[in-house]
Amino acid sequence: MPKLGVNIDHVATLRQARGGLEPDPIEAALMCEKAGCDSIVAHLREDRRHINDRDVVELRKRINTKFNLEMSMNPEIVDIALKIGPDQITLVPERRQELTTEGGLSVARCEKKLAKIAILFNNKGIDVSVFIDPDKYEICSAIYIGIGIIEIHTGRYSLALDKKSRAKEFKKIKDSAEYAMSKGLIVNAGHGLNYTNVKQIAGIKGINELNIGHSIIARAVFSGLHKAVKDMKALV
Numbered sequence: 001m002p003k004l005g006v007n008i009d010h011v012a013t014l015r016q017a018r019g020g021l022e023p024d025p026i027e028a029a030l031m032c033e034k035a036g037c038d039s040i041v042a043h044l045r046e047d048r049r050h051i052n053d054r055d056v057v058e059l060r061k062r063i064n065t066k067f068n069l070e071m072s073m074n075p076e077i078v079d080i081a082l083k084i085g086p087d088q089i090t091l092v093p094e095r096r097q098e099l100t101t102e103g104g105l106s107v108a109r110c111e112k113k114l115a116k117i118a119i120l121f122n123n124k125g126i127d128v129s130v131f132i133d134p135d136k137y138e139i140c141s142a143i144y145i146g147i148g149i150i151e152i153h154t155g156r157y158s159l160a161l162d163k164k165s166r167a168k169e170f171k172k173i174k175d176s177a178e179y180a181m182s183k184g185l186i187v188n189a190g191h192g193l194n195y196t197n198v199k200q201i202a203g204i205k206g207i208n209e210l211n212i213g214h215s216i217i218a219r220a221v222f223s224g225l226h227k228a229v230k231d232m233k234a235l236v
């Protein structure tokens, strides 16, 4: 059964709308844990648009499940992450104007830099994952530099408007996941997953963890966070 990681960035986004303290993403993380999630995901962006430096310190101190910190390879963020010591980092591309992480990391294009960063974290006992598109070339590049965990970007699958294109995107994800697993990688997936499209991805045999944010927080507006996480956990 795949695990469920809940991304709490969207709670912080709401807090930032008024620049105050509410709603508190740490409180949200603790509630997600109570409802049965397996890890907490937070993205400390270079522009600090949602999660801030204090949040990551508090998350490290207070959560009891796995802390998966999403981040770019920006040197300032790398330093902060090394100091904080999450259980896992997930390296993602970051562009200033994007609404969310719009595509996967091009591992091949930054192999040297990525390998250096991965060693820094691995030496501290922190797992390193890369967020990549469902693409064999990217998987091989990750293997080449010794990365043991990948998260497959499910955004295109989630946005597919018709059955045919969704089936095409699903096949890419399934084939990539199976290939990566056959090479011994731990395979996670996420982005745009929701209460209707998650089952198909969760059904890929051997997939380790699904990381979901927006749709859980959106549902929580109506049902409360505890029920939103419990319902998603049941589907996963």
Ligand code: PXP
Pocket (backbone or CB within 6 Å): 007, 009, 043, 070, 090, 092, 100, 101, 131, 151, 189, 190, 191, 192, 193, 211, 212, 213, 214, 215
């Ligand atoms: N995984 C990664 C690497 C992400 O960047 C995001 C978005 O922050 C997610 C999962 C969750 O995406 P969503 O909020 O669409 O569920």
